[in-house]
Amino acid sequence: MTCVNVITGFLGSGKTTTLRHLLSQKPAHENWAILVNEFGEIGIDGALLADQGAVLKEIPGGCMCCVNGLPMQIGLNMLLKQKPDRLLIEPTGLGHPKQILSLLTSETYEAWLTVQATLCLLDARQLAEPRYTENENFRDQLAAADVIVANKQDTYQPEDRQRLTDWAAGAADGRPVVAVQQGALPLEWLLRPRENQRDLPDGAHHHAAAAAPRGLAALSLPGNQRWRRALNQGQGYSSCGWIFDDETVFDTIPLLEWVRLAPVERVKGVLRIAEGTLRINRQGQDLQIETQQVAPADSRIEVINPGETDWNALQRALLKIRLDGNA
Template sequence: MPSYLRGIPTNIVTGFLGAGKSTAILNLLKEKPEGERWAILVNEFGEVGIDGGLLEASGSGEVFIREVPGGCMCCTAGLPMQMAMNMLLARARPDRLLIEPTGLGHPLEVLSALATDHYQTLLDLRATLTLVDARKIKDKRYTQHSVFNEQLTVADIIVASKADQYQTTELDQLKAYLQQKGLLTDRQLVTSRAGDLAV
């Protein structure tokens, strides 16, 4: 394995549908140090709504995007995901890798795929970021959904996204929900406004 493909800093950016993952990634790209090559692995473009801004950034020669064909990345965490990942890494030779599973995907399966021997030396798994829109915490369709709760469970950092769009009471409700689930004892909770995010 070439030395340029070892220990690539890697973050998973997950979150339920509409949590602001693509916006957060676009903002991360704005902070990318000049000269660094970044790679982004996403589900099929139509599935996650990769917008024109992200595709435009990929034309710079420093940002490379690869989609995982065949639906949900977690469901295809076998061969299709591995093939897409390997092709992306070989082509991009990135300084950083961002992985954005679909909002309804099971991130545990993605993490399991990345924990295999093949990726142990290739990737340096950093924080898994889970974006949550605090306004949704009152909606049982979210809080009773197994994927929503799994995304929170795998997070190293929980990001209260779109904080500029809701009230302090809604953020307090999110904190109370996370405390009730025991998710704030070993996880950091941060807020994000208009997609600003730092990793």
């Protein structure tokens, strides 16, 4: 039997960082697998989670909760063939948890899976903004959780802590609320049983207008093409992602300025720089960067923003900071 946990949380709550921390605690004798879905088409989380000691399967560009579309089931079945001891599932921050949990607890997987605690990451600062608290998926992700992880507590102001306390008193219904920073969640929380059996409403999910090629096709570059971009849209958000070949190198300082100043809500990327690899994770004004000497297989960057955004202007600026300067 494979033990499975769903790790939910709205955009920018720190799911991928938390997954990396949990993977760092994996018992040496266990085999783990990760199934990750992203709103964007390019697929950044797979690169961020690569070489973390687990088998990884990505479902980019859409809604993993649309189980009738089969990508979720196909990805899940591929991973279960590896017979992992534990499977961690990270849906997109704009995804609804009902269909995923319904599939995992269905008769189809009863003999294969032991569904344990669902964890929901929460940045308590978002509780102050109606665009989050009035979002159906934001609310239902929290409602589905067995454990609520108040992440990024090192960034909270006193009013954020009070708002979290007030929210938990009314909405947590006795479920544990664990405060952590930088996703540093102890492994023991994965081992809790699934006890939250509340019935959730069906989520309103999206199917983006065609941005060919879509999904897995966005993970490769055809022919001699040096780069390409892919778009997605739904739930009031839009994403634009770029993938560059393994010969493209970015100028580090201008790249960091592009990331810092881009007029968007969310930026994630794994890019090749002269020094090796630059990993970027920005939510609002919160920016995390990480470097390593080994260069990535390619360069990928994805930005997400509510409403309309001038992707062409961002693209022109991004292309100018390549060191090789090729088209």
